[in-house]
Amino acid sequence: MHNPTLQFKIKEIVDLPQVNGVNISFTNSSLFMCLGVLVTAVFFYVALHKKQKYPTKLQSVAEMVYELIRGMMAEMVGPSEMKFVPFIMTIFLFVAMGNLLGLLPYSFTYTSHFAAVGSMSVLSILITVVAGLKRRGLNWFTNFFPKGTPIALAPILVPIEVISFCSKPLSLTIRLSVNMMVGHIMIKVIAGFIYDLGFIGGWIPLLFIICLTIFEMAIAFLQAYVYTILTCVYLSDALHAH
Amino acid sequence: MTKNSDSKEKLDLDDISKRLEKAKKDLNIVDENTDQRSSSSIGRYMWIAFNVVSELLGGIICGFLIGYFLDYKFETKPIFICIFLLIGSIAGVLNTIRYINNYEKNNSLNEKE
Numbered sequence A: 001m002h003n004p005t006l007q008f009k010i011k012e013i014v015d016l017p018q019v020n021g022v023n024i025s026f027t028n029s030s031l032f033m034c035l036g037v038l039v040t041a042v043f044f045y046v047a048l049h050k051k052q053k054y055p056t057k058l059q060s061v062a063e064m065v066y067e068l069i070r071g072m073m074a075e076m077v078g079p080s081e082m083k084f085v086p087f088i089m090t091i092f093l094f095v096a097m098g099n100l101l102g103l104l105p106y107s108f109t110y111t112s113h114f115a116a117v118g119s120m121s122v123l124s125i126l127i128t129v130v131a132g133l134k135r136r137g138l139n140w141f142t143n144f145f146p147k148g149t150p151i152a153l154a155p156i157l158v159p160i161e162v163i164s165f166c167s168k169p170l171s172l173t174i175r176l177s178v179n180m181m182v183g184h185i186m187i188k189v190i191a192g193f194i195y196d197l198g199f200i201g202g203w204i205p206l207l208f209i210i211c212l213t214i215f216e217m218a219i220a221f222l223q224a225y226v227y228t229i230l231t232c233v234y235l236s237d238a239l240h241a242h
Numbered sequence B: 001m002t003k004n005s006d007s008k009e010k011l012d013l014d015d016i017s018k019r020l021e022k023a024k025k026d027l028n029i030v031d032e033n034t035d036q037r038s039s040s041s042i043g044r045y046m047w048i049a050f051n052v053v054s055e056l057l058g059g060i061i062c063g064f065l066i067g068y069f070l071d072y073k074f075e076t077k078p079i080f081i082c083i084f085l086l087i088g089s090i091a092g093v094l095n096t097i098r099y100i101n102n103y104e105k106n107n108s109l110n111e112k113e
Helices: A028-048 A057-076 A082-101 A114-143 A151-201 A203-239 B002-027 B032-074 B079-112
Strands: A012-014
Touching: A012 A028, A028 A057, A028 A082, A057 A082, A057 A203, A082 A114, A082 A203, A114 A151, A114 A203, A151 A203, A151 B032, A151 B079, B032 B079
Parallel strands: none
Antiparallel strands: none
């Protein structure tokens, strides 16, 4: 049986020279990130280039995704913060595409890598911080020490709140990457059972793998949704005082 | 006349459903809806457990990394790791409590709706 973790190995597709000791080669991870962006762009172009009053199936799906994100933003952040919809929608589509493309055979799940998801999480949190600082100015720092708290508690409370804030991108990353990794490893291991049990016994794991793949598709959407919702929560925390 | 017969019929139906529920309770028959709810709640609790673990781990790992970095900078291993691991653990627990509070608040709001 193949090693189930080999599917997460990053392979260089186009070797490029190092820049300041950093390998900037085009890898399978980069390829699937580009594919994710391309598939999303083509889908939205095809779905929306001829907008109709009575929407086609594709147009309905595209509008549904937009309405989902818009509704989520209105509920979590506030109806007056619609300028953040493109940012939140980009995150949702990028994560959802990564999760879904990873389910195709011989593909690569970029959302299962700590580096990819981690940098996206850090970027999301930084954007919320910048938005918060721009809106509330130095008042944003009251998130770490709420008004009315006794000053004597500051040496204990502030480090705890700072670490609690710094752990946000980490918990976002762990949640998404580990979920994706576990799902793919399970599929690979059970696929190995089909080969081992042969023609007679292999049907049981095959049926199981079909159910698991359907389950993983649901998880792919759910994870993207949760990731987006949490980003909205962090954005709301940054923009509004507690 | 029709009104009277309608209300009588309704009373009969209510009485029957009450007696049915009592009989089910006596016989320990579990309602299909309740069974479905319990199976979906297992998934929901697993989901909560996973989120709680990631919140906890996030705090602990973050504390460890900050402590490790400071120890590496000032060559004081393992003082900062110990201090920040402790603070990170508290932050993790705090995040978990916040998550659970938020979850319960949303849950009670949904139930009210």
